[in-house]
Amino acid sequence: MQLTEDQILSLAPDESSRKSGRELANPSKWVSKGISDIALWGECQGSGSKPYQAQIDLTNTAFKCSCPSRKFPCKHGLGLMLLYARHAAAFTDTTAPAWVIEWMEKRTKHEEKKTEAIAKPVDASAQVKRKETREQQVEDGIAELLRWMKDIVRNGILSMPEKDPGFFSEMARRMIDAKAPGLAGMVRNLGSVGFYREDWQSRFMDQLCRMYLVATGFLNRNALPADLAEDIRSGTGFTQSQETLKSYPGVSDTWIVLGKQTSEEDNLLVEKNWLYGTSTQRYALVLQFSVRGQGLAFSLSAGMYIRAELVYFPSAAPLRAVIREQQSTRAQAAYTSCSGWLEVTAAAAAVYRTLPFDGERPYIVAQLRLVQVNGGWWLADAHNRMVQLKDGFKQLYALLSVSGGRPLDMAVLGREHVYEPLGVWAAGKYHHLSN
Numbered sequence: 001m002q003l004t005e006d007q008i009l010s011l012a013p014d015e016s017s018r019k020s021g022r023e024l025a026n027p028s029k030w031v032s033k034g035i036s037d038i039a040l041w042g043e044c045q046g047s048g049s050k051p052y053q054a055q056i057d058l059t060n061t062a063f064k065c066s067c068p069s070r071k072f073p074c075k076h077g078l079g080l081m082l083l084y085a086r087h088a089a090a091f092t093d094t095t096a097p098a099w100v101i102e103w104m105e106k107r108t109k110h111e112e113k114k115t116e117a118i119a120k121p122v123d124a125s126a127q128v129k130r131k132e133t134r135e136q137q138v139e140d141g142i143a144e145l146l147r148w149m150k151d152i153v154r155n156g157i158l159s160m161p162e163k164d165p166g167f168f169s170e171m172a173r174r175m176i177d178a179k180a181p182g183l184a185g186m187v188r189n190l191g192s193v194g195f196y197r198e199d200w201q202s203r204f205m206d207q208l209c210r211m212y213l214v215a216t217g218f219l220n221r222n223a224l225p226a227d228l229a230e231d232i233r234s235g236t237g238f239t240q241s242q243e244t245l246k247s248y249p250g251v252s253d254t255w256i257v258l259g260k261q262t263s264e265e266d267n268l269l270v271e272k273n274w275l276y277g278t279s280t281q282r283y284a285l286v287l288q289f290s291v292r293g294q295g296l297a298f299s300l301s302a303g304m305y306i307r308a309e310l311v312y313f314p315s316a317a318p319l320r321a322v323i324r325e326q327q328s329t330r331a332q333a334a335y336t337s338c339s340g341w342l343e344v345t346a347a348a349a350a351v352y353r354t355l356p357f358d359g360e361r362p363y364i365v366a367q368l369r370l371v372q373v374n375g376g377w378w379l380a381d382a383h384n385r386m387v388q389l390k391d392g393f394k395q396l397y398a399l400l401s402v403s404g405g406r407p408l409d410m411a412v413l414g415r416e417h418v419y420e421p422l423g424v425w426a427a428g429k430y431h432h433l434s435n
Contacts, residue, residue: 141178
């Protein structure tokens, strides 16, 4: 595999990683370096006594590094790849050290297990029995959850701010025991709506109603349309095999990565990538998960364009998708924006009619500008219709700096009357603002 510098830099998770990667593409920074038919490796001297061990799987483009960074690829992986692109002749060592061999063997075994799992005949009767057992566990848990929710409504919600955190965490744990992690997450969100806010009551009831729809929907799943039933199962916490999903028909397009958001949950790095298809005018959410020391299947960076085939999860209003195939592209295809908030509202209403417990969605909206009203920030369209800027939006001053108060086409993420910008187009260039 031989990539150009532009292709390598397109793998960087952010601009600071690109800059650091360029700085590390210097032979003097590396204690050792080598290449084989399947791997690229090197030891980069950092501030500590022991150099960082960076390695790259050339077959599947995966990265691993002993540094503490949670970025994938980290600056050492980028620097190593750039160094090879610039000075390939300097990589004279072709005998992989033990730490590279061990990693590659683990990756090979993992791929073999995946292949065996796909090829292994499925015990249909045992599979049905496991499915029925879990569904019964979920139903039992939902019965308890509904009693808990009805008690909250019966006693009134004004006492909720006084509740001990255990009031919510205990029920969340009960949902985990009932094999309904999706409902567990909804319970945790219910307990963290922010009881210090003036409008906490409406937020609390909104989350309570969404949870009720998912819970009762699961009990009545057999009477629902197939796609909506899949949304209910997903909201409850059932997962679908991505390998099976990739056998379904896909959608090919030139996609722009509107934003990337990363968070850490129980030592698991969760990466949300919000995409827009320039030809199909469809939006997509691509989730990726990794643990420390393991790379991601695809390296996406906010603002980059990719030529890719996506497969959407079954849904009454498809949004989440997986990438079947991806190629970097320098093409910067045009986009189609909503004319203003009325068009966004109409699009969102169409989704709610089929998926009433839907969450946040991205939209591209034309000519939005920041305005301050009564001490709060709002996003106004060309017709002076406004929605509220999401509380705690960390890139406010970056947005003000780029826009200078001028209206700009903007990619936003949110639901109902609250949104946050993911990025803006200024001077013909997309400036991403997501964290």
